[in-house]
Amino acid sequence: MSFNPHSDQSKHGSAERERVVVVAPGRGCYNKTELGYLVKYHADKKQLVESIDHFRAKQQQAAISELDQAKKYSFKLHTPGENASALIYACALADFMDIDQSRYEVVAVTGNSMGWYIAMACADALSQPNAIEVINTMGSMMADGLIGxxxxxxxxxxxxxxxxxxxxxxxxxxxxxxxxxxxxxxxxxxxxxxxxxxxxxxxxxxxxxxxxxxxxxxxxxxxxxxxxxTPLMQDISQRGQELLPVHLFQAPTIPMVDGRGHLWYPLSTDIRQLHQYTLRNQVVEPYDFTRAIQVAVKEFAPDKVIVLGPGNTLGGATAQSLIDINWFAWADKASFSTAQVKQPQLISMGDEAHRHLITQRHFVT
Known part of the structure; x- marks a missing residue:
């Protein structure tokens, strides 16, 4: 049995909810200050964490529960792709599950780099078991040595x-x-x-x-x-396509915006094209996060943009992408900061001051 973060989405009338675009983070978001993120915010997500640990145990990899609860943060332990990818995925998906869907309607999801895989998991284009297989496999591709x-x-x-x-x-x-x-x-x-x-x-x-x-x-x-x-990832892309078949993918339940600004809708997604983009195009071609954010807000006109944790490294880049098109009437850093104090419209779940705005869950202090 797996978690279904969308299970109660249809129970609430969207007319009473605020519309939100959700943004998933990339590889560089679990840092020293995020150590213990899972146990602090998501002690109730044991089933999610255990399912990921079980999968990684079969690959003879460290449990994310152990990584998250390590006594000391280690660049050598926490930053390699084979560990960071699964750890960040668990934190981000758990954050997504905590969004109060009685108050917020998720109208679209997007992400930065590795965040594209997480966005697909949030949108159910990858089921939970398939998401960890895709994310862990792609994240472990350079375990024997980085390419560039x-x-x-x-x-x-x-x-x-x-x-x-x-x-x-x-x-x-x-x-x-x-x-x-x-x-x-x-x-x-x-x-x-x-x-x-x-x-x-x-x-x-x-x-x-x-x-x-x-x-x-x-x-x-x-x-x-x-x-x-970049093209330096051609071999990684080829191996990914060989190891991760099309049947792992499915049509999303929430619209997705990819790293080109292309839209994937629930009723019109071609699964083979989604597989090809995910494991070929975006692996070897530039990822335009700025365009993804700008297309998402222009297409879906959200009331707020929510950036999933762990950490808040993506908050600035998201704000800058919105300032670039004067969204929410943000013309520069000053107007953004002033507006955020009065009525936050960019919510970072990695920021404790923001979490309570979108979730009713309590966390361990």
Missing amino acids: GQIIYPVMDAHWQVNSQAKKAVEQVIHQVSQIDGCELYLSINLGGYQVIAGNEAGLSQAVELLPSIDDKYPLRLYNHGAFH
């Missing part, structure tokens, strides 16, 4: 307004480095006010040299991240 890496670089000003010239400068660096013999460099993710760039070691080294330093922090190398969403 990623760096993140800001392309916005202090007001969180995207600077088109800065974006062009990054594009020029990518083009320039790509012309150098032995270097591979690509845009990996368009992430609100940031660009995530991926490539081989030679390409990344050149990019770090060419990109102007910002605040003595950027360009920032993302620890234990491979060259996701």
Whole structure:
């Protein structure tokens, strides 16, 4: 038996509920401050956690319950894909289950990078057993060694307004480095006010040299991240397609917005195309999170946008994506911050101050 996060969705009249778009996070969201997230917020989700632990035990992998309750956070233990992916999936899906559906109608789901797999689980395009199989399999593909890496670089000003010239400068660096013999460099993710760039070691080294330093922090190398969403992942994509057959996928019960801004509706989803996009296109092509967010709010006009935990690393990028189109009348960081104090419309479940706004559940202190 598995959890069905949609089981009571039809019991409540949508006219009385606020419309929400739900956003699932990617790989970099379970950090030191999130240690113990599952046991703190989701002690009631034993069946979910045990089902994931049971699956991973068969793969001779660490239990997520043990990872979450470790005495100390470890980069070596918590950040590799084979552990981080399953752990983040459990936290995010459990958060999704906690959304009070008597007050909120989930009108669409989307996500960033690995968050696409989680979004499919939330929308029931992957059943719970199939979701952990897909997520754990794809997350474990580079357990024997990373292929390339990623760096993140800001392309916005202090007001969180995207600077088109800065974006062009990054594009020029990518083009320039790509012309150098032995270097591979690509845009990996368009992430609100940031660009995530991926490539081989030679390409990344050149990019770090060419990109102007910002605040003595950027360009920032993302620890234990491979060259996701680039042609360097061709072999990973092929293996994924071989190991994860089409029958694991099904039509969603909630509309989904993918990393191109493409819409997948419950009554018109072609399962083979969904399988192909998930295991081929988005694995080897850039992921446009900014476009996914902007399409989601334009198409579904939500009252609020909810970002699932763990952590709140995706909150800024989501806000920046919305500021870029003046959504919710947010023109810059200041207007966003002022509006959030008065009446929050971007809710981050990884933020304790926000959780109570959308869930009635209590958590362990």
